Amino acid sequence: MESTSFDAEALETCFSAAVSAPSIHNAQPWRFRLDCDTVTFEVRAAPERGLRLVDPTGRALLLSVGACVFNLRVALDHFGWVPVTRLLPRPDDAGLLATVRPARPTAREGQVLGVDLYEAIWRRHSSRFPFSGSSLPVGVRTELEAAARGEGAALSFCEGAQRGRMLRLTAEAEHRNRLDADRAAETRHWVHLDRGPVPDVGLPWNVLGPQDRWGRLPLRDFTAQRRPERLSARxxxxxxxxxxxxxxxxxxxDWLRAGQALEHVWLLATAYGLRMSLMHQAVEWRDLRGALRVAGGGAHPQLLMRLGYGPEGPATPRRAAGRAPGRTARAGDRPPRRPSRPYRRDGL
Structure with a gap:
């Protein structure tokens, strides 16, 4: 493979794809820099956007960064480059979480991801609304499991008693979160009330979704004080x-790999018309995460996901490199077309 160069429009497209990744509470805890000498994307964490109580070890933060790295790989792959990715490439620089270098494929190399997931980047949203309850085709499940396995993680579908155990642990974690005033306040910090200019991080009211009327499905209550007039139960x-x-x-x-696996699964599910939402609560408590590990067969649990057929969730706001002043980028935004020009090499 030989290195390549690309113009500002392609560069901005790749960054727009990267920042469309999911992150806990939509905190978007990442930073980018382009090393123009080697044409290498550097991805770092933005620790000031971490959650001190919900995610004290930074595990969820690295999952979010991993998902961002996967989107960057998909965008480069879509444009015909081979994304040469290294995780934690410099032991002496703990803040550098990943590098991605685009290279031209040789004659024997085709699309390295196997399927073009690029269009799914712009359509992938969390859906916290009721699903139809229809089962997933066996072939789709198999492909989703293979996608996670290809990124160094394992995806297993929970059935029967195991599923009940997983949901009970999640419900217990959700109960604890509501009773813990400090955690509840930290979570509410990321919810905004749709007043004035829309912040480019956090969660607008319209993406939170309703709660289950019968309490069977423990989706996160981001406010811990739902307003019935705004979010009725269903x-x-x-x-x-x-x-x-x-x-x-x-x-x-492993956390970075799990983040890439999460996004690979999510984009593939989106391409198949599936919706997803995440149930992260149980892994936020050490003892409950241990119980999840036992119930899951001994592997280290990173999160639970809920899949199904149902309504598409609303887009959440996004921080985007190079956006015009005063404009809030949202997931699903395509980068504006503009004349090619040299791109500056300072941090993004």
């Missing part, structure tokens, strides 16, 4: 499709 599916994403080890590099 009936959710009786037998939700729940999957556990886990890794064989629990190191920083």
């Amino acid at each position: 009936s959710f599916e009786v037998d939700p499709v729940v999957a556990l994403l886990a890794t064989g080890h629990d190191r920083r590099v």
